[in-house]
Amino acid sequence: MDPYFLPKNFSLGTATASLQIEGGDTNNTWYRWCRQPGRIRDGSDCSVADDHWNRIREDIGIMKKLNVTTYRMSLEWSRIQPDIDSFDRDTLEHYRDEIGQLKKAGITPLVTLHHFSNPIWMEDSGGWIDESSIHRFERYAQVAARYLGDLVSDWVTINEPNVYLLLSYVNGTWPPGERSIIKYIRGARNMIRAHIAAYRIIHETRREMGHGDTKVGAAHHLRLFEPKRGTPGQRLAAFLQNRLFHEIFITGMSEGRFILPIGAGYPMGRGNYQDFLGINYYTREMVSFNITKPGQMFGDIGTREGAPVNDLGWELYPEGLYRFCKKYYRRFRVPIYITENGTADREDRFRARYIYDHLLQVSRLIEAGIDVQRYYHWSLMDNFEWAEGLEPRFGLVAVDYATQKRTIRPSGKFYAELCKNRGVTEAMIRKYF
Ligand code: NOJ
Numbered sequence: 001m002d003p004y005f006l007p008k009n010f011s012l013g014t015a016t017a018s019l020q021i022e023g024g025d026t027n028n029t030w031y032r033w034c035r036q037p038g039r040i041r042d043g044s045d046c047s048v049a050d051d052h053w054n055r056i057r058e059d060i061g062i063m064k065k066l067n068v069t070t071y072r073m074s075l076e077w078s079r080i081q082p083d084i085d086s087f088d089r090d091t092l093e094h095y096r097d098e099i100g101q102l103k104k105a106g107i108t109p110l111v112t113l114h115h116f117s118n119p120i121w122m123e124d125s126g127g128w129i130d131e132s133s134i135h136r137f138e139r140y141a142q143v144a145a146r147y148l149g150d151l152v153s154d155w156v157t158i159n160e161p162n163v164y165l166l167l168s169y170v171n172g173t174w175p176p177g178e179r180s181i182i183k184y185i186r187g188a189r190n191m192i193r194a195h196i197a198a199y200r201i202i203h204e205t206r207r208e209m210g211h212g213d214t215k216v217g218a219a220h221h222l223r224l225f226e227p228k229r230g231t232p233g234q235r236l237a238a239f240l241q242n243r244l245f246h247e248i249f250i251t252g253m254s255e256g257r258f259i260l261p262i263g264a265g266y267p268m269g270r271g272n273y274q275d276f277l278g279i280n281y282y283t284r285e286m287v288s289f290n291i292t293k294p295g296q297m298f299g300d301i302g303t304r305e306g307a308p309v310n311d312l313g314w315e316l317y318p319e320g321l322y323r324f325c326k327k328y329y330r331r332f333r334v335p336i337y338i339t340e341n342g343t344a345d346r347e348d349r350f351r352a353r354y355i356y357d358h359l360l361q362v363s364r365l366i367e368a369g370i371d372v373q374r375y376y377h378w379s380l381m382d383n384f385e386w387a388e389g390l391e392p393r394f395g396l397v398a399v400d401y402a403t404q405k406r407t408i409r410p411s412g413k414f415y416a417e418l419c420k421n422r423g424v425t426e427a428m429i430r431k432y433f
Contacts, residue, residue: 005423342378
């Protein structure tokens with residue numbers, strides 16, 4: 001292992017999402033989902049999670065100890081807009097206070113508007129399958145930008161629309177638990193349009209407020225799909241996965257272009273709708289073609305045999321990050337933010353090495369002239385991992401849910417030193433590996 005360094009202006013941070021950490025909200029679809037037997041693998045639920053809503057000061061204190069200079073968080077739509085006709089001032093004040101505290105601590109917020117959870121009223125009136133979602137989301141984005149726009153310049157509209165739609169409308173393991181590829185395609189159209197509408201309204205709102213430094217993007221989940229052994233059928237399967245899971249979203253949200261099977265042309269106008277490209281990268285998967293699995297986009301998907309994996313069985317494959325960033329930077333030429341990267345490692349056996357390996361790829365990318373500007377580790381602390389419940393541990397900080405005690409893991413200490421030195425020194429290698 002060798003030392004490496006990142007440029008002075010490179011930003012290092014952590015990421016979370018409101019529903020996974022806040023607790024205390026009963027107005028969202030996940031709260032309701034958790035109440036249905038068998039929906040959450042370990043039987044846990046999101047109603048308390050990390051109780052972050054009541055522990056903002058403490059958690060920002062921990063971020064300071066980690067030496068991060070930026071933090072990706074999300075706003076809970078169901079709290080801000082508890083029903084179709086009203087916006088909740090107290091909630092907006094709560095977020096103003098949180099963001100104010102972050103800024104005082106020298107931490108730049110990157111704020112996500114939609115991270116997998118919907119207000120119950122929104123889902124029950126058609127959710128993302130209904131075209132009304134476009135305007136509803138735009139209105140919510142406008143209110144958020146008006147209320148917080150003096151404090152927040154950097155926004156993520158929608159997190160991982162591909163994962164959200166796949167699990168909610170094709171696999172049926174997330175609310176509302178449907179199984180329809182047609183709905184996936186409809187939802188994709190609406191989410192892309194909603195992203196573009198939000199992109200425009202956030203820029204416009206902040207411009208009217210006198211701010212010119214607005215940056216808006218989306219966070220794309222990129223999973224490297226590779227043909228199992230390279231046969232033509234497997235290559236076709238990898239192509240289909242890539243198109244349906246990545247290309248339709250990244251093309252639509254970046255330049256407004258709809259490609260088959262979601263459509264053709266530029267229904268919202270041609271443009272540049274991302275000031276940065278947000279990439280969430282975790283793993284790769286091997287695929288082969290299976291005509292009987294339309295619900296899995298005609299693919300059999302699995303981990304490479306003998307590959308090193310994390311607690312959820314995901315292959316540890318840092319080179320994938322390099323390959324994606326290079327590919328999409330060449331195509332779009334906008335700065336890249338790694339909006340998420342991390343691993344489930346309850347015993348904290350390989351997280352530090354995971355961070356070392358992935359940021360090594362980032363340093364190689366920068367050397368090769370790829371404009372990667374930020375890295376957000378997922379996650380600040382253990383949290384509610386959706387249908388997997390509280391069991392998987394993604395945190396730099398361990399959380400004891402019985403007491404809400406937070407403890408920085410050794411990998412968290414490693415990351416803290418990495419943030420401070422903006423790189424990995426010889427001494428750190430000796431100490432941690
Ligand atoms: C991506 C999602 O955005 C986040 O919510 C989730 O916890 C992580 N992946 C880990 O699965």
